[in-house]
């Protein structure tokens with residue numbers, strides 16, 4: 007796994023997971039012992055539509071190297087339509103971030119159901135791998151916060 | 154400033170083996186606001202909860218963080234513990250250091266670091282928590298069961314027996330499901346109709362049960378305790394009250410060329426039909442697609458012959474709207490289509506059949522009146538070959554990855570019944586494994602081999618080739634003797650995999666219940682909550698949740714009923730207090746939030762406000778907390794930042810982000 011081979015750069019990765027599908031998918035990855043790098047830290051939100059673009063900007067401002075948003079599959083949202091809002095918002099936000107120099111690979115939306123522990127783990131492994139290839143993110147970081 | 158207590162759980166060695174628990178305690182104690190931090194073997198145990206209780210009281214804690222397993226496991230446990238100690242239960246946050254940390258990382262240092270960060274995020278969040286009060290909502294004391302197979306019937310009977318009203322919605326013209334198509338049933342070989350029909354009659358006669366057949370659920374809104382459901386009663390074209398069930402119309406109907414679904418297309422039926430003799434209700438329907446009257450305007454024979462004057466060609470679909478407190482899904486299964494399995498010649502030879510077709514052939518009311526015969530030439534077979542796992546345990550895309558569970562047993566049943574009734578017929582079964590866990594199941598299978606001389610061959614069949622003489626050439630391997638096998642058969646029976654009913658996706662979407670990659674409905678917890686869906690108020694019964702035989706289906710149906718009864722027995726439900734709230738002074742009344750709310754929870758009111766000394770009447774959003782489900786869609790849509798979600802507020806989430814990126 008990527009952790010062992012790169013000691014120098016440990017990315018900070020924030021994963022927003024909806025309570026009903028993806029958080030449960032992450033739990034399943036855990037109970038099935040399907041590993042992924044410790045760089046990923048999960049924040050539980052009720053629905054992917056709860057994730058305000060502001061949260062993602064904030065993460066990058068505070069030095070995150072990648073942000074991933076996971077929700078229920080289209081059509082399966084616990085609140086019927088939440089993930090559709092999330093999808094549209096994120097498409098817009100990610101293209102704006104790309105324009106600002108935060109490469110598209112640093113942001114990702116993925117649909118993970120409660121039964122998809124394997125998908126959760128592989129997604130996180132891939133994502134961390136990708137962030138490693140992109141290196142440290144410096145574009146939006148608020149330098150005043152650096153210590 | 155909040156006074157926060159942090160409790161770090163070892164979970165035996167589940168957490169402590171990979172996370173240095175003491176280090177987490179030490180680091181957490183340094184966080185602002187933390188006045189107490191300790192660790193314990195099992196926080197969820199009584200002794201662990203007592204520690205929380207004591208600390209809250211002694212240290213006057215205003216918020217607590219438990220670093221333990223997933224909040225999906227024990228959030229409620231710890232909230233209740235806090236509540237008992239006099240703390241508002243919503244002043245509790247969980248840092249998931251087991252599923253999201255100790256179980257997936259191997260390196261202790263890394264896992265510990267991550268656990269510390271997760272603890273910090275939870276501490277940062279709880280610092281901003283505010284006490285929340287649960288509201289109350291009412292419970293409609295009536296249940297809906299979708300699907301009228303044995304699962305749905307049993308669930309409905311059990312709920313009705315407890316004294317609650319139940320409606321069954323069944324999409325076909327009769328209740329009964331697959332079980333009504335079976336001839337005999339393992340492991341005791343009772344006749345399926347003999348044990349099913351009494352249940353069907355009991356359900357239809359029960360004063361608390363109302364059955365909508367030939368009907369489908371069209372729309373579901375609302376939530377646990379208070380669902381509103383639109384049911385489409387498809388036009389039957391026959392008046393249910395007038396029809397006496399004499400059957401003359403079916404006899405006289407000249408349009409008799411429609412493939413008979415009940416007999417799996419092995420014979421045909423009339424355009425006006427009841428699917429089988431014991432159908433409930435015993436009222437036919439006109440299949441408008443195949444009826445001459447509906448196709449050409451001519452005919453009308455059934456109306457002429459019907460003594461009761463029950464035929465109504467101008468009937469329209471009707472939508473009934475009903476309220477329910479609980480919904481049970483029991484939509485069952487179908488066998489997979491075999492058009493992709495050309496090697497078994499299913500589409501080429503009528504003598505290659507599925508096991509479900511064999512059930513119909515063996516049944517006295519079936520297309521051959523119960524005589525075992527080839528469909529092609531009606532000759533009695535001499536050699537029969539059964540092929541197991543057709544599309545089950547399948548690695549490629551054509552089939553299913555799972556084991557269909559029932560096929561080993563029903564094939565042993567078929568083999569035994571055939572050998573019993575027709576001792577001259579040779580029966581060979583090709584199998585990968587014979588799986589017979591279950592009470593009296595292995596004994597049953599051994600009887601087939603030992604007493605009935607069924608020839609079991611471990612190995613797969615590569616090809617079934619129809620020969621010009623009407624025989625079927627079966628090429629297979631015997632893995633035990635390690636040799637090729639070439640044999641002629643008169644009939645080949647395929648144990649086709651089962652799959653959830655294809656409509657289940659639509660139903661799941663309407664109920665916002667989740668389904669897995671194989672379209673089986675997902676349970677709230679695979680071990681501890683097997684009959685509940687993750688969506689509150691929705692329960693699972695029968696094969697729609699996973700492959701099962703009848704005894705298991707009935708057991709699960711009863712369990713689902715008990716869960717539904719438990720819900721219906723309550724007068725009031727406590728609602729989730731994590732609802733949206735708009736800030737009067739920030740809201741500009743734009744109505745963006747109301748447009749995105751899936752529950753119509755947002756309305757607008759005019760109210761006089763005092764904005765920094767200026768008194769004026771303003772138009773602003775108000776959330777009905779009984780309707781709000783707390784998704785948060787509105788909070789992000791709100792252009793003025795007035796809408797926020799309690800329990801997951803902007804500030805709380807940002808605090809978590811900050812703690813993680815620190």
Ligand SMILES: Cc1cc2nc3c(=O)[nH]c(=O)nc-3n(C[C@H](O)[C@H](O)[C@H](O)COP(=O)(O)OP(=O)(O)OC[C@H]3O[C@@H](n4cnc5c(N)ncnc54)[C@H](O)[C@@H]3O)c2cc1C
Pocket residue numbers: 299300301302303304305322323324325328329330331332335337338339340368369370483484485486487488508509512559563566651654656657660694695696697701702703704706
């Ligand atoms: C060939 C074969 C032989 C078998 N032999 C045996 C045996 O010997 N012993 C044994 O224990 N088990 C046997 N089984 C298994 C048994 O058939 C099942 O366990 C049982 O039928 C499951 O019942 P169910 O109610 O869950 O599903 P089903 O019987 O499939 O019932 C589901 C019902 O829901 C209805 N429905 C579906 N979708 C909707 C919708 N959207 N709206 C409204 N209604 C809907 C369907 O029309 C159907 O009536 C056999 C199965 C097969 C295939």
Ligand code: SF4
Pocket residue numbers: 402405406407408423424425439440443444445446447452453454455456
């Ligand atoms: S109208 Fe004619 S074709 Fe149609 S159901 Fe009646 S008898 Fe059959």
Ligand code: SF4
Pocket residue numbers: 732733749750751752753754755776780781782783784785786787788798
């Ligand atoms: S949180 Fe969701 S359900 Fe509640 S008011 Fe906002 S949009 Fe509606």
